[in-house]
Amino acid sequence: MAKILVTGGAGFIGSNFIHYWLTNHPNDTIVNFDKLTYAGNLENLADVEKNPQYLFMYGDITNPEMVDNVMKGVDIVVHFAAESHVDRSIKEPAAFVKTNVLGTQILLDAALKHSVKRFHHVSTDEVFGALPLNSSEKFNENTAYDPRSPYSASKAGSDHLVRAYAETYGLPITITNCANNYGPYHFPEKLIPLAITNILEGKKVPVYGDGLYVRDWLYVEDHCRAIDMVLSNGKIGETYCVGSMTQDVNNLEVIKKILKIMGKTEGEIEFVKDRPGHDRRYAIDWTKIHNELGWEPMADFDTWLAKTVDWYKENTKWWQDIKNGEYKNYYEEHYGK
Numbered sequence: 001m002a003k004i005l006v007t008g009g010a011g012f013i014g015s016n017f018i019h020y021w022l023t024n025h026p027n028d029t030i031v032n033f034d035k036l037t038y039a040g041n042l043e044n045l046a047d048v049e050k051n052p053q054y055l056f057m058y059g060d061i062t063n064p065e066m067v068d069n070v071m072k073g074v075d076i077v078v079h080f081a082a083e084s085h086v087d088r089s090i091k092e093p094a095a096f097v098k099t100n101v102l103g104t105q106i107l108l109d110a111a112l113k114h115s116v117k118r119f120h121h122v123s124t125d126e127v128f129g130a131l132p133l134n135s136s137e138k139f140n141e142n143t144a145y146d147p148r149s150p151y152s153a154s155k156a157g158s159d160h161l162v163r164a165y166a167e168t169y170g171l172p173i174t175i176t177n178c179a180n181n182y183g184p185y186h187f188p189e190k191l192i193p194l195a196i197t198n199i200l201e202g203k204k205v206p207v208y209g210d211g212l213y214v215r216d217w218l219y220v221e222d223h224c225r226a227i228d229m230v231l232s233n234g235k236i237g238e239t240y241c242v243g244s245m246t247q248d249v250n251n252l253e254v255i256k257k258i259l260k261i262m263g264k265t266e267g268e269i270e271f272v273k274d275r276p277g278h279d280r281r282y283a284i285d286w287t288k289i290h291n292e293l294g295w296e297p298m299a300d301f302d303t304w305l306a307k308t309v310d311w312y313k314e315n316t317k318w319w320q321d322i323k324n325g326e327y328k329n330y331y332e333e334h335y336g337k
């Protein structure tokens, strides 16, 4: 019966993780500590808010008093809280440095002070930079860091701090560097939910540049299971890379798959201005977590993608509330009216 502090639990992956954990570890208690930025949404957790094993605490990881208070009695920290959108980091980098770097350091201090048994840091493959198109190269746990956006630079900074606290102070840590997640409760600023919801609204799907950029796509529930396996059997101090794909699928191909699932034609695609410094290709070698912990995805990309489309069809109110709210201004500023 562990007490688990989940930071950023009202966001996309954090809320999926809380659902996953309450289902698979019903005797543990979860405290969800979240600042409820534009990306935090308690609707994601409406079905568990009365669960006696679950507690929401409003708070900011950059506030040392709040963090010290919430850390009391915690066994395990699973740290998701971050500013997570690359395009926003290009427009306003300061919030990324504050939350992702300073916020992580404040959490690490409190975790050390309160002797937590594990600090698990959720990071990204973007810290490794970009791979060339049409190559067989992949990121792995030994790839040198080469972040290229303010977002990935801030996540790289947080990874270094987490390792520094392990080396210097002996904090028991683990890190996962994972690929692009997709699935339920994904904020519609990100490619897959943006594409699905735009199609449902009868709008075009904006594709940056030539659309030949490649991401490694990881279904969010597979990711949550990977974190569970690292918490249960991962080695203290180690990093695990979590990807899912076995072959490259570029952004245009992803959109075409979605259009096909939804019975639409490629006429719905609109090429728009590219992202500055756009990383060409990500691909993860997930051999280590597979061989050491037995992790692998439960289904292939096409299967999970179809399931994801169904979720957005069945949960229109969830994404319509977001798209008609504050996000509308961001969308119009970013893509034009």
Ligand code: NAD
Pocket: 007, 008, 009, 010, 011, 012, 013, 014, 033, 034, 035, 036, 037, 038, 039, 040, 041, 059, 060, 061, 062, 079, 080, 081, 082, 083, 084, 085, 099, 103, 122, 123, 124, 125, 155, 178, 179, 180, 181, 182, 187
């Ligand atoms: P998200 O943007 O959907 O959610 C982030 C959550 O953190 C929100 O609930 C937000 O309110 C909260 N938050 C932000 N600043 C905070 C602060 N100062 N104090 C407390 N809470 C704060 O993000 P996500 O997509 O769920 O990503 C979660 C984590 O996983 C991040 O650390 C991200 O870098 C990492 N990651 C995400 C992906 C992906 O594809 N989404 C891939 C690799 C790694």
Ligand code: DAU
Pocket: 084, 085, 086, 087, 123, 124, 125, 126, 178, 179, 180, 181, 189, 190, 191, 192, 194, 206, 207, 208, 209, 211, 213, 214, 215, 251, 275, 282
């Ligand atoms: O790789 C892991 C990372 O994946 C995470 O660390 C980040 O938090 C997460 O946001 C995600 O970053 P990306 O920049 O890869 O995700 P995004 O959904 O923004 O973009 C995916 C690809 O689609 C990328 O090549 C840019 C492109 N794109 C994106 C948007 C929003 C488009 O072509 N059009 C769009 O409108």
